[in-house]
Amino acid sequence: MINTFDIYQNPSLYDDQYWWKRDDIEFYKKIIPSNSKVLELGSGTGRLGVPLLRNDVEYFGLELSKEFCNYTRSKLLNKEHQKQIIHGDMTSFKIDHKFDYIFVAFNTFLHLLTNDKAAQCFQCVKSHLSDNGIFILDIVHPHPSFLFKSNNKPELVMDFKDSTNDDIVEIYEYCEYNHETEICDIIWEYRYQKHVDSSKQFKYQMRMYYPDTINRLLIDNGFYIDEVYGDYDMNRFKEHSQLQIYKAI
Numbered sequence: 148m149i150n151t152f153d154i155y156q157n158p159s160l161y162d163d164q165y166w167w168k169r170d171d172i173e174f175y176k177k178i179i180p181s182n183s184k185v186l187e188l189g190s191g192t193g194r195l196g197v198p199l200l201r202n203d204v205e206y207f208g209l210e211l212s213k214e215f216c217n218y219t220r221s222k223l224l225n226k227e228h229q230k231q232i233i234h235g236d237m238t239s240f241k242i243d244h245k246f247d248y249i250f251v252a253f254n255t256f257l258h259l260l261t262n263d264k265a266a267q268c269f270q271c272v273k274s275h276l277s278d279n280g281i282f283i284l285d286i287v288h289p290h291p292s293f294l295f296k297s298n299n300k301p302e303l304v305m306d307f308k309d310s311t312n313d314d315i316v317e318i319y320e321y322c323e324y325n326h327e328t329e330i331c332d333i334i335w336e337y338r339y340q341k342h343v344d345s346s347k348q349f350k351y352q353m354r355m356y357y358p359d360t361i362n363r364l365l366i367d368n369g370f371y372i373d374e375v376y377g378d379y380d381m382n383r384f385k386e387h388s389q390l391q392i393y394k395a396i
């Protein structure tokens with residue numbers, strides 16, 4: 148039987164797996180000016196935090212996984228920066244600071260499976276933004292093909308090298324979409340090429356948020372939507388955009 152594991156307890160594997168994810172770094176560097184005070188929700192392993200700190204942004208990260216928090220702190224030399232990586236839940240946090248920018252990147256928000264959880268997060272964001280503070284929410288725009296996803300057909304979604312054993316790993320995805328709840332049940336099967344015994348599964352769920360839902364939730368929670376981009380080049384969101392990136396005040 149194949150082992151199950153949690154990628155969010157394996158920070159170095161997470162960094163190996165997402166070696167290719169760089170397309171959003173320039174976007175955040177451009178939209179968030181140096182010297183501003185910033186909070187990232189679900190800050191992961193510091194993939195975006197490290198380049199923003201290098202850009203003289205006063206960066207704070209809030210992260211649910213203790214392993215990820217410790218790993219991020221170990222990447223940061225400055226003690227003040229280390230203290231600014233905070234263990235917490237983006238639906239119920241209280242930090243003694245107000246921020247010029249708060250952002251949720253790379254589909255992290257899709258871990259909130261219900262409108263209630265989304266609203267709780269938005270309320271926390273609202274109460275931590277300074278006057279004229281800006282909230283940036285970056286999630287995928289659900290593609291109609293999701294509606295036809297079925298568990299039976301695994302798809303190769305990415306491959307990477309595991310730096311602990313130098314083996315190539317392919318990730319095959321099984322995905323079942325529930326139309327009522329708009330939640331995808333996902334299994335990622337990590338297939339090791341040489342170390343076959345290391346193969347394992349990560350099971351998780353993601354909520355597909357459609358633009359009308361996000362618009363309503365943001366407005367109901369007191370935000371004004373200033374811009375919606377459809378990509379990291381800041382082109383306006385359109386019907387066929389792959390991303391929905393909200394800039395709300």
Ligand SMILES: C[S@@+](CC[C@H](N)C(=O)[O-])C[C@H]1O[C@@H](n2cnc3c(N)ncnc32)[C@H](O)[C@@H]1O
Binds near residue numbers: 190237238
């Ligand atoms: C897709 S990863 C993105 C990590 C990082 N933002 C990046 O761009 O590489 C999602 C992250 O959100 C964290 N996470 C999930 N639910 C959370 C919650 N309720 N509160 C805070 N962090 C959460 C996970 O532990 C994980 O680190």
